[in-house]
Amino acid sequence: MSFSTLIQHCLTGISLGGAYALIAIGYTMVYGILRLINFAHGEIFMMAGYFMIFSMASFPWPISVTITIAGTILLGVAIERAAYKPLRSAPRMSIMISAIGVSYLLQNLATYLFSALPQSYPEIPILKKIFQIGAVSASLVTFITPVLTILLVYALVMLINHSKIGMAMRAVSKDFETSALMGIKINNVISMTFVIGSFLAAVGSILYFTDRMSVTPFSGTLPGLKCFVAAVFGGIGSIPGAVVGGFVIGVCETALVALGYSTFSDAFTFVLLIVMLLFRPTGLFGEKNIDKV
Amino acid sequence: MLKIENLYVSYSGIEAVKGISLEVPDQSIVTLIGANGAGKSTTLRTISGLVKPKSGRITYQGEEITGMEPEKIVSRGITLVPEGRRVFPDLTVLENLKIGAYLRKEKDFSEDFRWIYDLFPRLKERSWQLAGTLSGGEQQMLAVGRALMSHPKLIMMDEPSLGLAPLVVKGIFDIIKEIHKRGVTILLIEQNANMALRTADFGYVLETGKITMSGTGIDLLQDESVKAAYLGKKRQ
Numbered sequence: 001m002s003f004s005t006l007i008q009h010c011l012t013g014i015s016l017g018g019a020y021a022l023i024a025i026g027y028t029m030v031y032g033i034l035r036l037i038n039f040a041h042g043e044i045f046m047m048a049g050y051f052m053i054f055s056m057a058s059f060p061w062p063i064s065v066t067i068t069i070a071g072t073i074l075l076g077v078a079i080e081r082a083a084y085k086p087l088r089s090a091p092r093m094s095i096m097i098s099a100i101g102v103s104y105l106l107q108n109l110a111t112y113l114f115s116a117l118p119q120s121y122p123e124i125p126i127l128k129k130i131f132q133i134g135a136v137s138a139s140l141v142t143f144i145t146p147v148l149t150i151l152l153v154y155a156l157v158m159l160i161n162h163s164k165i166g167m168a169m170r171a172v173s174k175d176f177e178t179s180a181l182m183g184i185k186i187n188n189v190i191s192m193t194f195v196i197g198s199f200l201a202a203v204g205s206i207l208y209f210t211d212r213m214s215v216t217p218f219s220g221t222l223p224g225l226k227c228f229v230a231a232v233f234g235g236i237g238s239i240p241g242a243v244v245g246g247f248v249i250g251v252c253e254t255a256l257v258a259l260g261y262s263t264f265s266d267a268f269t270f271v272l273l274i275v276m277l278l279f280r281p282t283g284l285f286g287e288k289n290i291d292k293v
Numbered sequence: 294m295l296k297i298e299n300l301y302v303s304y305s306g307i308e309a310v311k312g313i314s315l316e317v318p319d320q321s322i323v324t325l326i327g328a329n330g331a332g333k334s335t336t337l338r339t340i341s342g343l344v345k346p347k348s349g350r351i352t353y354q355g356e357e358i359t360g361m362e363p364e365k366i367v368s369r370g371i372t373l374v375p376e377g378r379r380v381f382p383d384l385t386v387l388e389n390l391k392i393g394a395y396l397r398k399e400k401d402f403s404e405d406f407r408w409i410y411d412l413f414p415r416l417k418e419r420s421w422q423l424a425g426t427l428s429g430g431e432q433q434m435l436a437v438g439r440a441l442m443s444h445p446k447l448i449m450m451d452e453p454s455l456g457l458a459p460l461v462v463k464g465i466f467d468i469i470k471e472i473h474k475r476g477v478t479i480l481l482i483e484q485n486a487n488m489a490l491r492t493a494d495f496g497y498v499l500e501t502g503k504i505t506m507s508g509t510g511i512d513l514l515q516d517e518s519v520k521a522a523y524l525g526k527k528r529q
Contacts, residue, residue, distance in 0.1 A: 164395070167384065167388055167391065167392055168392070170381070170383065170384060171384065171392055174382065174383065175379060177375070177379075178375060178379040178381070180342075180343065181343070181375060182367070182392050182395045182439075183364040183367035183368060183396035
Protein backbone atom coordinates (compact mmCIF):
# COMPACT_ATOMS: atom_id res chain seq x y z
CA MET A 1 0.00 0.00 0.00
CA SER A 2 1.48 3.30 -1.02
CA PHE A 3 1.79 6.18 1.37
CA SER A 4 -0.83 8.25 -0.38
CA THR A 5 -3.35 5.39 -0.27
CA LEU A 6 -2.69 5.09 3.44
CA ILE A 7 -3.37 8.79 3.95
CA GLN A 8 -6.45 8.44 1.80
CA HIS A 9 -7.80 5.65 3.98
CA CYS A 10 -6.93 7.51 7.16
CA LEU A 11 -8.90 10.51 5.95
CA THR A 12 -11.90 8.37 5.12
CA GLY A 13 -11.69 6.63 8.49
CA ILE A 14 -11.40 9.83 10.48
CA SER A 15 -14.28 11.37 8.57
CA LEU A 16 -16.52 8.36 9.16
CA GLY A 17 -15.43 8.39 12.79
CA GLY A 18 -16.49 12.03 13.11
CA ALA A 19 -20.00 11.23 11.93
CA TYR A 20 -20.13 8.26 14.33
CA ALA A 21 -18.92 10.47 17.17
CA LEU A 22 -21.74 12.96 16.62
CA ILE A 23 -24.33 10.20 16.76
CA ALA A 24 -22.70 8.46 19.70
CA ILE A 25 -22.98 11.65 21.78
CA GLY A 26 -26.76 11.37 21.49
CA TYR A 27 -26.71 7.91 23.05
CA THR A 28 -24.34 8.88 25.80
CA MET A 29 -26.15 12.08 26.81
CA VAL A 30 -29.57 10.48 26.99
CA TYR A 31 -28.07 7.64 28.98
CA GLY A 32 -26.36 10.12 31.29
CA ILE A 33 -29.65 11.82 32.16
CA LEU A 34 -32.28 9.09 31.92
CA ARG A 35 -30.17 5.92 32.27
CA LEU A 36 -31.89 4.86 29.06
CA ILE A 37 -30.37 3.43 25.88
CA ASN A 38 -32.38 5.36 23.34
CA PHE A 39 -32.72 2.64 20.72
CA ALA A 40 -34.70 5.03 18.53
CA HIS A 41 -31.64 7.25 18.07
CA GLY A 42 -30.48 5.42 14.93
CA GLU A 43 -33.95 5.91 13.45
CA ILE A 44 -33.88 9.61 14.30
CA PHE A 45 -30.67 9.73 12.30
CA MET A 46 -32.33 7.87 9.42
CA MET A 47 -35.35 10.20 9.46
CA ALA A 48 -32.96 13.16 9.28
CA GLY A 49 -31.78 11.64 6.01
CA TYR A 50 -35.33 11.67 4.60
CA PHE A 51 -35.96 15.21 5.88
CA MET A 52 -32.95 16.32 3.86
CA ILE A 53 -34.10 14.48 0.73
CA PHE A 54 -37.52 16.10 0.84
CA SER A 55 -36.44 19.59 1.75
CA MET A 56 -33.73 19.61 -0.91
CA ALA A 57 -36.44 18.84 -3.45
CA SER A 58 -37.85 22.32 -3.04
CA PHE A 59 -35.29 24.49 -1.24
CA PRO A 60 -31.64 25.50 -1.68
CA TRP A 61 -29.25 23.66 0.60
CA PRO A 62 -28.77 26.21 3.43
CA ILE A 63 -32.52 26.30 4.02
CA SER A 64 -32.77 22.52 3.68
CA VAL A 65 -30.07 22.02 6.27
CA THR A 66 -31.95 24.30 8.65
CA ILE A 67 -35.22 22.47 8.01
CA THR A 68 -33.55 19.09 8.49
CA ILE A 69 -32.00 20.13 11.79
CA ALA A 70 -35.22 21.70 13.05
CA GLY A 71 -37.29 18.70 11.95
CA THR A 72 -34.94 16.23 13.61
CA ILE A 73 -34.91 18.17 16.87
CA LEU A 74 -38.69 18.29 16.83
CA LEU A 75 -38.87 14.55 16.19
CA GLY A 76 -36.42 13.76 19.01
CA VAL A 77 -38.26 15.91 21.54
CA ALA A 78 -41.65 14.59 20.42
CA ILE A 79 -40.47 10.99 20.90
CA GLU A 80 -39.30 11.82 24.41
CA ARG A 81 -42.59 13.51 25.29
CA ALA A 82 -44.78 10.78 23.83
CA ALA A 83 -42.90 7.56 24.57
CA TYR A 84 -40.54 8.20 27.50
CA LYS A 85 -42.01 10.96 29.65
CA PRO A 86 -45.18 9.04 30.63
CA LEU A 87 -42.90 6.22 31.84
CA ARG A 88 -40.72 8.43 34.04
CA SER A 89 -41.49 6.53 37.22
CA ALA A 90 -41.87 3.11 35.57
CA PRO A 91 -39.14 0.45 35.85
CA ARG A 92 -36.20 1.11 33.57
CA MET A 93 -36.94 -1.98 31.51
CA SER A 94 -40.34 -0.60 30.43
CA ILE A 95 -38.89 2.61 29.05
CA MET A 96 -36.19 0.64 27.23
CA ILE A 97 -38.86 -1.54 25.61
CA SER A 98 -40.72 1.62 24.67
CA ALA A 99 -37.53 2.85 22.97
CA ILE A 100 -37.26 -0.38 20.96
CA GLY A 101 -40.92 0.06 20.00
CA VAL A 102 -40.31 3.59 18.76
CA SER A 103 -37.36 2.36 16.76
CA TYR A 104 -39.46 -0.21 14.87
CA LEU A 105 -42.33 2.22 14.56
CA LEU A 106 -40.12 4.75 12.77
CA GLN A 107 -38.60 2.09 10.51
CA ASN A 108 -41.99 0.83 9.46
CA LEU A 109 -43.44 4.29 9.17
CA ALA A 110 -40.59 5.22 6.85
CA THR A 111 -41.12 2.05 4.80
CA TYR A 112 -44.81 2.84 4.53
CA LEU A 113 -44.35 6.49 3.65
CA PHE A 114 -41.21 6.43 1.50
CA SER A 115 -41.07 2.74 0.40
CA ALA A 116 -38.15 0.45 1.18
CA LEU A 117 -36.34 1.35 -2.03
CA PRO A 118 -33.18 3.39 -1.60
CA GLN A 119 -33.77 7.08 -2.27
CA SER A 120 -30.81 8.92 -3.63
CA TYR A 121 -29.42 11.49 -1.24
CA PRO A 122 -29.19 15.00 -2.66
CA GLU A 123 -25.77 16.50 -3.17
CA ILE A 124 -24.70 19.67 -1.52
CA PRO A 125 -22.37 20.90 -4.28
CA ILE A 126 -19.81 22.56 -1.99
CA LEU A 127 -19.42 19.46 0.18
CA LYS A 128 -18.75 17.31 -2.85
CA LYS A 129 -16.01 19.53 -4.25
CA ILE A 130 -12.89 17.43 -4.75
CA PHE A 131 -9.61 18.57 -3.26
CA GLN A 132 -6.33 17.32 -4.52
CA ILE A 133 -3.27 17.50 -2.28
CA GLY A 134 -0.35 15.71 -3.92
CA ALA A 135 -1.55 12.24 -4.80
CA VAL A 136 -4.34 12.36 -2.21
CA SER A 137 -7.78 13.48 -3.29
CA ALA A 138 -10.90 13.74 -1.21
CA SER A 139 -14.14 15.64 -1.24
CA LEU A 140 -14.57 18.59 1.10
CA VAL A 141 -16.97 16.67 3.32
CA THR A 142 -14.13 14.34 4.28
CA PHE A 143 -12.15 17.27 5.61
CA ILE A 144 -15.08 19.11 7.11
CA THR A 145 -16.52 16.21 9.11
CA PRO A 146 -13.74 15.78 11.69
CA VAL A 147 -13.22 19.54 12.04
CA LEU A 148 -16.92 20.21 12.51
CA THR A 149 -17.15 17.30 14.95
CA ILE A 150 -14.34 18.67 17.10
CA LEU A 151 -15.83 22.19 17.04
CA LEU A 152 -19.29 20.95 18.02
CA VAL A 153 -17.88 18.75 20.78
CA TYR A 154 -15.85 21.66 22.11
CA ALA A 155 -18.95 23.88 22.13
CA LEU A 156 -20.94 21.14 23.84
CA VAL A 157 -18.34 20.57 26.54
CA MET A 158 -18.21 24.32 27.21
CA LEU A 159 -22.00 24.43 27.42
CA ILE A 160 -22.10 21.56 29.89
CA ASN A 161 -19.27 22.76 32.09
CA HIS A 162 -19.77 26.50 32.06
CA SER A 163 -23.41 27.38 31.54
CA LYS A 164 -26.38 27.38 33.85
CA ILE A 165 -28.31 24.83 31.79
CA GLY A 166 -25.16 22.68 31.63
CA MET A 167 -24.87 22.77 35.40
CA ALA A 168 -28.54 21.82 35.64
CA MET A 169 -27.94 18.90 33.26
CA ARG A 170 -25.08 17.62 35.37
CA ALA A 171 -27.20 17.96 38.50
CA VAL A 172 -30.23 16.22 36.99
CA SER A 173 -28.06 13.37 35.71
CA LYS A 174 -27.09 12.62 39.32
CA ASP A 175 -30.26 13.23 41.26
CA PHE A 176 -33.72 14.11 39.89
CA GLU A 177 -35.31 14.81 43.22
CA THR A 178 -32.71 17.13 44.68
CA SER A 179 -32.52 18.94 41.34
CA ALA A 180 -36.25 19.56 41.55
CA LEU A 181 -35.74 20.96 45.05
CA MET A 182 -33.31 23.50 43.58
CA GLY A 183 -36.12 24.72 41.34
CA ILE A 184 -34.83 23.02 38.19
CA LYS A 185 -37.60 21.94 35.81
CA ILE A 186 -36.56 18.35 35.20
CA ASN A 187 -38.65 17.95 32.05
CA ASN A 188 -37.08 20.99 30.41
CA VAL A 189 -33.60 19.71 31.12
CA ILE A 190 -34.48 16.30 29.67
CA SER A 191 -35.96 17.96 26.56
CA MET A 192 -32.78 19.98 26.21
CA THR A 193 -30.79 16.74 26.20
CA PHE A 194 -32.92 15.42 23.37
CA VAL A 195 -32.58 18.72 21.50
CA ILE A 196 -28.79 18.49 21.63
CA GLY A 197 -28.70 14.77 20.81
CA SER A 198 -31.04 15.15 17.84
CA PHE A 199 -29.23 18.24 16.59
CA LEU A 200 -25.94 16.34 16.52
CA ALA A 201 -27.63 13.34 14.90
CA ALA A 202 -28.98 15.63 12.16
CA VAL A 203 -25.54 17.11 11.50
CA GLY A 204 -24.03 13.61 11.57
CA SER A 205 -26.70 12.41 9.18
CA ILE A 206 -25.99 15.12 6.63
CA LEU A 207 -22.25 14.40 6.73
CA TYR A 208 -22.70 10.61 6.68
CA PHE A 209 -25.26 10.38 3.88
CA THR A 210 -23.44 12.89 1.69
CA ASP A 211 -20.73 10.24 1.55
CA ARG A 212 -23.10 7.25 1.16
CA MET A 213 -25.45 8.80 -1.40
CA SER A 214 -28.64 6.87 -0.56
CA VAL A 215 -31.11 6.41 2.30
CA THR A 216 -33.40 3.47 3.08
CA PRO A 217 -35.69 3.01 6.12
CA PHE A 218 -33.01 0.68 7.51
CA SER A 219 -30.07 3.00 7.01
CA GLY A 220 -30.21 3.97 10.64
CA THR A 221 -30.00 0.51 12.16
CA LEU A 222 -26.38 -0.42 11.67
CA PRO A 223 -24.86 3.04 12.17
CA GLY A 224 -27.11 3.37 15.22
CA LEU A 225 -25.83 0.13 16.72
CA LYS A 226 -22.23 1.00 15.89
CA CYS A 227 -22.55 4.37 17.57
CA PHE A 228 -24.11 2.70 20.58
CA VAL A 229 -21.04 0.47 20.70
CA ALA A 230 -18.87 3.58 20.36
CA ALA A 231 -20.62 5.11 23.36
CA VAL A 232 -20.18 1.93 25.43
CA PHE A 233 -16.56 1.62 24.33
CA GLY A 234 -15.81 5.16 25.49
CA GLY A 235 -17.77 4.69 28.70
CA ILE A 236 -21.47 5.41 28.40
CA GLY A 237 -22.42 8.71 29.99
CA SER A 238 -19.09 10.28 29.02
CA ILE A 239 -19.02 12.73 26.10
CA PRO A 240 -15.26 12.56 25.42
CA GLY A 241 -15.64 8.78 25.61
CA ALA A 242 -18.31 8.76 22.91
CA VAL A 243 -16.13 10.93 20.65
CA VAL A 244 -13.08 8.72 21.08
CA GLY A 245 -15.24 5.62 20.59
CA GLY A 246 -16.72 7.05 17.40
CA PHE A 247 -13.32 7.79 15.92
CA VAL A 248 -11.88 4.40 16.95
CA ILE A 249 -14.73 2.50 15.32
CA GLY A 250 -14.70 4.67 12.19
CA VAL A 251 -10.95 4.28 11.69
CA CYS A 252 -10.86 0.53 12.47
CA GLU A 253 -13.78 -0.16 10.17
CA THR A 254 -12.15 1.70 7.31
CA ALA A 255 -8.82 0.00 8.01
CA LEU A 256 -10.43 -3.44 7.77
CA VAL A 257 -12.08 -2.51 4.49
CA ALA A 258 -8.77 -1.19 3.16
CA LEU A 259 -7.01 -4.43 4.12
CA GLY A 260 -9.56 -6.43 2.19
CA TYR A 261 -11.56 -7.74 5.13
CA SER A 262 -14.67 -5.73 4.40
CA THR A 263 -16.84 -8.77 5.19
CA PHE A 264 -15.71 -8.51 8.80
CA SER A 265 -15.83 -4.77 9.26
CA ASP A 266 -19.26 -4.80 10.91
CA ALA A 267 -18.53 -7.92 12.93
CA PHE A 268 -15.42 -6.21 14.27
CA THR A 269 -17.54 -3.51 15.94
CA PHE A 270 -19.49 -6.06 17.90
CA VAL A 271 -16.43 -8.10 18.81
CA LEU A 272 -15.08 -4.85 20.20
CA LEU A 273 -18.28 -4.47 22.25
CA ILE A 274 -17.99 -7.98 23.70
CA VAL A 275 -14.30 -7.59 24.50
CA MET A 276 -14.91 -4.24 26.14
CA LEU A 277 -17.80 -5.55 28.24
CA LEU A 278 -15.68 -8.52 29.34
CA PHE A 279 -12.55 -6.64 30.31
CA ARG A 280 -13.57 -3.08 31.06
CA PRO A 281 -17.36 -2.85 31.41
CA THR A 282 -17.28 0.82 32.37
CA GLY A 283 -15.56 1.74 29.10
CA LEU A 284 -12.50 3.91 28.57
CA PHE A 285 -13.79 6.94 30.46
CA GLY A 286 -16.49 5.25 32.51
CA GLU A 287 -18.06 7.04 35.45
CA LYS A 288 -15.83 7.09 38.44
CA ASN A 289 -17.68 6.89 41.70
CA ILE A 290 -16.56 9.29 44.34
CA ASP A 291 -19.69 9.75 46.38
CA LYS A 292 -19.31 9.20 50.06
CA VAL A 293 -22.16 7.81 52.04
CA MET B 294 -46.87 31.51 57.82
CA LEU B 295 -47.31 27.84 56.90
CA LYS B 296 -50.46 25.99 57.75
CA ILE B 297 -51.27 22.35 57.16
CA GLU B 298 -54.84 21.16 57.55
CA ASN B 299 -55.91 17.54 57.69
CA LEU B 300 -53.18 16.25 55.40
CA TYR B 301 -53.31 12.68 54.10
CA VAL B 302 -50.46 11.25 52.03
CA SER B 303 -50.00 7.72 50.76
CA TYR B 304 -47.16 6.06 48.93
CA SER B 305 -48.07 3.12 46.70
CA GLY B 306 -51.07 2.17 48.80
CA ILE B 307 -49.50 2.70 52.22
CA GLU B 308 -50.85 5.64 54.17
CA ALA B 309 -47.83 7.44 55.62
CA VAL B 310 -49.54 10.60 56.86
CA LYS B 311 -53.03 10.27 58.29
CA GLY B 312 -54.70 13.60 58.75
CA ILE B 313 -52.14 15.86 60.38
CA SER B 314 -52.65 19.56 61.00
CA LEU B 315 -49.94 21.89 62.11
CA GLU B 316 -48.88 25.48 61.95
CA VAL B 317 -45.51 27.18 61.57
CA PRO B 318 -45.72 30.82 62.68
CA ASP B 319 -43.57 33.48 61.02
CA GLN B 320 -40.04 33.81 62.46
CA SER B 321 -40.35 30.68 64.61
CA ILE B 322 -38.48 27.41 64.92
CA VAL B 323 -40.88 24.48 64.87
CA THR B 324 -39.83 20.88 65.19
CA LEU B 325 -41.45 17.56 64.34
CA ILE B 326 -40.17 14.66 66.36
CA GLY B 327 -41.03 11.01 66.08
CA ALA B 328 -39.64 7.55 65.40
CA ASN B 329 -38.59 6.19 62.03
CA GLY B 330 -41.55 5.77 59.72
CA ALA B 331 -43.78 8.16 61.67
CA GLY B 332 -44.32 10.25 58.54
CA LYS B 333 -41.98 13.16 59.27
CA SER B 334 -40.05 13.08 56.03
CA THR B 335 -43.21 12.47 54.04
CA THR B 336 -44.72 15.61 55.53
CA LEU B 337 -41.75 17.74 54.46
CA ARG B 338 -41.60 16.12 51.03
CA THR B 339 -45.28 16.88 50.54
CA ILE B 340 -44.85 20.53 51.52
CA SER B 341 -41.95 20.87 49.06
CA GLY B 342 -44.01 19.40 46.23
CA LEU B 343 -42.01 16.20 45.69
CA VAL B 344 -44.99 14.12 46.79
CA LYS B 345 -48.63 14.88 46.00
CA PRO B 346 -51.02 14.57 48.94
CA LYS B 347 -54.18 12.48 48.80
CA SER B 348 -56.21 15.14 50.55
CA GLY B 349 -55.82 18.12 52.83
CA ARG B 350 -54.67 21.70 52.42
CA ILE B 351 -51.30 23.36 52.68
CA THR B 352 -51.35 27.14 52.77
CA TYR B 353 -48.35 29.43 52.80
CA GLN B 354 -48.72 33.12 53.52
CA GLY B 355 -52.42 32.83 52.82
CA GLU B 356 -51.97 31.13 49.45
CA GLU B 357 -52.85 27.51 48.85
CA ILE B 358 -49.80 25.60 47.64
CA THR B 359 -51.14 22.03 47.90
CA GLY B 360 -49.79 19.81 45.12
CA MET B 361 -47.78 22.54 43.36
CA GLU B 362 -44.63 21.59 41.43
CA PRO B 363 -41.39 21.81 43.45
CA GLU B 364 -40.02 24.75 41.44
CA LYS B 365 -43.15 26.80 42.20
CA ILE B 366 -42.74 26.07 45.89
CA VAL B 367 -39.06 27.04 45.85
CA SER B 368 -39.85 30.27 44.04
CA ARG B 369 -42.25 31.19 46.85
CA GLY B 370 -39.44 30.99 49.37
CA ILE B 371 -39.76 27.50 50.83
CA THR B 372 -36.73 25.27 50.62
CA LEU B 373 -35.95 21.78 51.85
CA VAL B 374 -32.58 20.50 53.03
CA PRO B 375 -33.17 16.83 52.21
CA GLU B 376 -32.39 13.87 54.39
CA GLY B 377 -28.90 12.51 53.83
CA ARG B 378 -27.54 15.85 52.53
CA ARG B 379 -27.90 14.95 48.86
CA VAL B 380 -25.21 17.34 47.66
CA PHE B 381 -24.29 16.89 43.98
CA PRO B 382 -21.13 14.80 44.33
CA ASP B 383 -19.49 15.69 41.02
CA LEU B 384 -20.21 19.37 41.11
CA THR B 385 -17.73 21.56 42.96
CA VAL B 386 -18.65 23.15 46.28
CA LEU B 387 -19.05 26.48 44.50
CA GLU B 388 -21.28 24.97 41.82
CA ASN B 389 -23.41 23.32 44.48
CA LEU B 390 -23.96 26.75 46.01
CA LYS B 391 -24.67 28.33 42.64
CA ILE B 392 -27.25 25.70 41.79
CA GLY B 393 -29.04 26.57 45.02
CA ALA B 394 -29.66 29.99 43.46
CA TYR B 395 -30.96 28.44 40.23
CA LEU B 396 -34.23 30.36 40.22
CA ARG B 397 -32.72 33.74 41.08
CA LYS B 398 -32.38 36.12 38.18
CA GLU B 399 -29.35 38.14 39.29
CA LYS B 400 -25.86 37.14 38.24
CA ASP B 401 -23.80 38.36 41.17
CA PHE B 402 -23.95 36.22 44.28
CA SER B 403 -20.82 37.53 46.02
CA GLU B 404 -22.86 38.88 48.94
CA ASP B 405 -24.43 35.46 49.53
CA PHE B 406 -21.11 33.67 49.14
CA ARG B 407 -19.60 35.99 51.75
CA TRP B 408 -22.36 35.22 54.23
CA ILE B 409 -22.27 31.46 53.64
CA TYR B 410 -18.48 31.27 53.76
CA ASP B 411 -18.73 33.29 56.96
CA LEU B 412 -21.09 30.73 58.45
CA PHE B 413 -19.03 27.81 57.13
CA PRO B 414 -15.36 28.77 56.73
CA ARG B 415 -14.57 25.16 55.80
CA LEU B 416 -16.56 25.50 52.60
CA LYS B 417 -14.49 28.48 51.52
CA GLU B 418 -11.27 26.47 51.83
CA ARG B 419 -12.84 23.74 49.73
CA SER B 420 -14.80 25.76 47.24
CA TRP B 421 -13.05 24.19 44.20
CA GLN B 422 -13.25 20.65 45.52
CA LEU B 423 -15.86 18.21 44.28
CA ALA B 424 -18.64 17.96 46.85
CA GLY B 425 -18.37 14.16 46.86
CA THR B 426 -14.95 14.42 48.48
CA LEU B 427 -16.20 16.33 51.54
CA SER B 428 -16.76 14.71 54.93
CA GLY B 429 -20.31 14.09 56.13
CA GLY B 430 -20.34 17.20 58.31
CA GLU B 431 -19.00 19.38 55.51
CA GLN B 432 -21.60 17.98 53.13
CA GLN B 433 -24.30 18.90 55.63
CA MET B 434 -22.92 22.44 55.81
CA LEU B 435 -22.95 22.56 52.03
CA ALA B 436 -26.53 21.30 51.88
CA VAL B 437 -27.60 24.06 54.29
CA GLY B 438 -25.56 26.67 52.43
CA ARG B 439 -27.05 25.55 49.12
CA ALA B 440 -30.56 25.90 50.55
CA LEU B 441 -29.77 29.41 51.82
CA MET B 442 -28.71 30.48 48.31
CA SER B 443 -32.35 30.49 47.23
CA HIS B 444 -33.08 33.23 49.82
CA PRO B 445 -35.71 31.18 51.63
CA LYS B 446 -38.23 32.63 54.02
CA LEU B 447 -38.96 29.15 55.34
CA ILE B 448 -36.25 26.52 55.48
CA MET B 449 -37.18 22.91 56.21
CA MET B 450 -34.48 20.55 57.42
CA ASP B 451 -34.79 16.80 57.37
CA GLU B 452 -32.56 15.19 60.02
CA PRO B 453 -29.60 17.55 59.66
CA SER B 454 -27.71 15.80 62.48
CA LEU B 455 -28.09 12.28 61.10
CA GLY B 456 -24.84 10.32 61.20
CA LEU B 457 -22.69 13.21 62.41
CA ALA B 458 -20.27 13.32 65.33
CA PRO B 459 -21.67 14.98 68.50
CA LEU B 460 -19.41 18.01 68.17
CA VAL B 461 -20.49 18.53 64.56
CA VAL B 462 -24.13 18.17 65.62
CA LYS B 463 -23.69 21.00 68.10
CA GLY B 464 -22.19 23.09 65.31
CA ILE B 465 -25.19 22.39 63.07
CA PHE B 466 -27.62 23.48 65.77
CA ASP B 467 -25.62 26.67 66.34
CA ILE B 468 -25.95 27.37 62.64
CA ILE B 469 -29.70 26.76 62.80
CA LYS B 470 -29.99 29.42 65.51
CA GLU B 471 -27.76 31.75 63.52
CA ILE B 472 -29.95 31.39 60.41
CA HIS B 473 -33.02 31.94 62.54
CA LYS B 474 -31.57 35.22 63.83
CA ARG B 475 -31.45 36.43 60.24
CA GLY B 476 -35.24 36.19 60.11
CA VAL B 477 -35.63 32.80 58.44
CA THR B 478 -38.44 30.59 59.73
CA ILE B 479 -37.38 27.01 60.41
CA LEU B 480 -39.24 23.70 60.31
CA LEU B 481 -36.98 21.01 61.66
CA ILE B 482 -37.25 17.23 61.74
CA GLU B 483 -35.01 15.43 64.15
CA GLN B 484 -34.29 12.08 65.70
CA ASN B 485 -32.18 13.93 68.21
CA ALA B 486 -35.30 15.06 70.08
CA ASN B 487 -33.38 16.55 72.95
CA MET B 488 -31.42 19.02 70.84
CA ALA B 489 -34.40 19.75 68.61
CA LEU B 490 -36.77 20.57 71.47
CA ARG B 491 -34.19 22.75 73.19
CA THR B 492 -33.78 24.76 70.01
CA ALA B 493 -37.43 24.95 68.97
CA ASP B 494 -40.16 27.36 70.04
CA PHE B 495 -42.82 24.78 69.38
CA GLY B 496 -42.85 21.04 68.78
CA TYR B 497 -45.16 18.34 67.46
CA VAL B 498 -44.84 14.64 68.20
CA LEU B 499 -45.70 12.39 65.28
CA GLU B 500 -46.58 8.73 65.71
CA THR B 501 -47.52 6.44 62.82
CA GLY B 502 -48.76 9.31 60.70
CA LYS B 503 -50.70 11.16 63.37
CA ILE B 504 -49.87 14.02 65.69
CA THR B 505 -50.19 12.73 69.21
CA MET B 506 -48.91 15.68 71.15
CA SER B 507 -47.86 19.28 70.72
CA GLY B 508 -46.55 22.07 72.88
CA THR B 509 -43.69 24.47 73.39
CA GLY B 510 -40.23 22.94 73.25
CA ILE B 511 -39.76 23.29 77.00
CA ASP B 512 -43.14 21.69 77.81
CA LEU B 513 -42.45 18.70 75.62
CA LEU B 514 -38.97 18.29 77.06
CA GLN B 515 -40.52 17.94 80.49
CA ASP B 516 -43.39 15.71 79.47
CA GLU B 517 -43.04 12.25 80.96
CA SER B 518 -44.21 10.26 77.96
CA VAL B 519 -41.98 12.24 75.58
CA LYS B 520 -39.08 11.66 77.94
CA ALA B 521 -39.76 7.95 77.97
CA ALA B 522 -40.27 7.56 74.25
CA TYR B 523 -37.78 9.99 72.72
CA LEU B 524 -35.32 11.20 75.27
CA GLY B 525 -34.29 7.83 76.58
CA LYS B 526 -35.24 8.58 80.15
CA LYS B 527 -37.20 6.13 82.27
CA ARG B 528 -40.66 6.98 83.52
CA GLN B 529 -40.47 7.67 87.24
